[in-house]
Amino acid sequence: MIQYALGGIFINIEINKKNGVPLYIQVKNQIMDEIKKGSLKVGTKLPTERELSQRINVSRNTVSTAYNDLEQDGALKSYQGKGTFVVEESISWESLSIKNKIMKFVDLGLEEALEIGMKPEEFLDIVNQRVNEKRQIMNKIEAIYVECNIEQAKMFSSQLSKNSNMNVISLTINDLLKMDKDTKEKIEMAEFIITTFNHINEVTNLTADLNKEILGVAITPNLEPIVKIARYPLNTKFGFVCISEEFIFKINGALEKAGLSEVDITYSNTNDDDELVDIIRKSDVMIVSPGRYKDVKSANVSDKEIIEFLYSLDDGSVKALRSKIIEIKFKK
Numbered sequence: 001m002i003q004y005a006l007g008g009i010f011i012n013i014e015i016n017k018k019n020g021v022p023l024y025i026q027v028k029n030q031i032m033d034e035i036k037k038g039s040l041k042v043g044t045k046l047p048t049e050r051e052l053s054q055r056i057n058v059s060r061n062t063v064s065t066a067y068n069d070l071e072q073d074g075a076l077k078s079y080q081g082k083g084t085f086v087v088e089e090s091i092s093w094e095s096l097s098i099k100n101k102i103m104k105f106v107d108l109g110l111e112e113a114l115e116i117g118m119k120p121e122e123f124l125d126i127v128n129q130r131v132n133e134k135r136q137i138m139n140k141i142e143a144i145y146v147e148c149n150i151e152q153a154k155m156f157s158s159q160l161s162k163n164s165n166m167n168v169i170s171l172t173i174n175d176l177l178k179m180d181k182d183t184k185e186k187i188e189m190a191e192f193i194i195t196t197f198n199h200i201n202e203v204t205n206l207t208a209d210l211n212k213e214i215l216g217v218a219i220t221p222n223l224e225p226i227v228k229i230a231r232y233p234l235n236t237k238f239g240f241v242c243i244s245e246e247f248i249f250k251i252n253g254a255l256e257k258a259g260l261s262e263v264d265i266t267y268s269n270t271n272d273d274d275e276l277v278d279i280i281r282k283s284d285v286m287i288v289s290p291g292r293y294k295d296v297k298s299a300n301v302s303d304k305e306i307i308e309f310l311y312s313l314d315d316g317s318v319k320a321l322r323s324k325i326i327e328i329k330f331k332k
Contacts, residue, residue: 013056023058027066035075035086038200038216043249046076046084077253087253134326141166141325144187146195146203148173148243149291152311159313160194160217164322173199176206187212192325198246215324218317221254222310225287229307230260232285238265239283240309241276243291245269251287251309273299280304 013030015023034040046052049067053060067084070076077087106127113123143166147153153170160168169190175183187193187210195203197216204214229238242248248267255263265287268279276299280286286306288296293308300306 013052015056015058023062024065024069027052027056027058027063028069031066031070032073032075035197036216038197038204040086041198041201041246042086042253043246044086045082046086048083085249087249141192142190143168143192143194144171144190145169146171146173146176146193146199148199149289151293152290156219156313160318163313163315163318164325166325168194173202173206176203179206184210194321198244198250213328215321217321218314219311220314221251222312225307225309226254226258226260229255229263229285229287230258234262234264236264237282237284238263238287239279239285240265240267240287241279241292241296242267242269242289242309247289251289277301 012034013027015026017023031040031046040046046067047055049060049063053063056063067076067078071078071084075086076084078084109127110120110123113126114120143160145153145157145160145168147156147170150170150172153172157168157170160166169186171183171186187207190212192215193203193207193212194215194217196219200214200216207214232238240248240251242251248269252267255261255265266279266283268275270276270279276295280296280300280302283304286296286300286304287309288306289309293306296306
């Protein structure tokens with residue numbers, strides 16, 4: 001097994017040249033696994049094809065093919081002269097054809113039932129019984145959702161409660177950093193802690209002593225702020241203020257996908273009041289993450305428009321999360 005150190009993060013890559021699985025697929029799958037686990041966050045720069053091929057003792061073409069496949073899947077993005085970066089957090093790419101897969105499983109189950117003399121109605125009763133059992137399991141689950149700001153934490157926890165039938169309460173990263181008695185009791189009562197993939201490492205470290213299962217979920221940008229930005233003339237100067245560098249990278253990628261890569265934006269995650277005032281002064285319009293809205297609004301003495309760049313939980317990722325929780329519960 002090769003552990004490739006990358007900015008304090010270790011990528012585990014194990015190549016088996018005897019198992020018959022093409023090498024590029026082994027590399028691709030293991031990089032994807034690291035993204036799903038949160039070891040590789042949005043904005044993480046991967047080693048060059050030459051560097052990685054030398055470290056894991058495969059051809060450069062093998063690594064190149066793996067990177068190209070991951071880029072086509074939407075997991076990586078190559079920027080000329082800059083390198084290859086993680087651009088998405090494990091949105092369930094395999095879910096694109098999930099309905100067809102489920103239909104095949106249903107067909108197989110029905111065929112098996114008919115072969116042993118079971119009536120279709122009896123098969124349907126079994127399916128309904130199993131669905132109800134799993135729904136009851138979800139209704140009893142207590143979970144915590146952690147986000148960097150309270151507004152988004154409440155919004156996403158409410159969305160998860162509605163879409164999964166779990167009882168999900170919200171906490172912030174700051175709550176975990178303080179870890180007072182109330183926060184600790186809430187976490188101890190919960191069966192799972194859920195957070196976005198780019199916060200998994202941080203949440204895992206902050207709750208390590210509490211021995212809780214940490215699960216990741218993906219988020220997608222809302223269309224409304226993108227449309228607002230697109231309506232401004234090309235010479236408009238935007239200022240963008242958020243909390244983390246990862247969020248800056250995500251917004252950059254979201255705008256590029258929307259065809260707005262040429263927009264003039266000054267990005268910052270500064271906490272310095274003077275710098276913030278200066279960014280607002282030099283900008284025509286401000287764009288903010290939910291966690292920085294109040295900061296920018298209070299410093300916005302010239303009353304410039306503020307566009308809040310909001311995200312929503314990805315539907316496919318929520319479905320995958322729900323399936324994962326049911327799988328864990330049925331194993332217990």
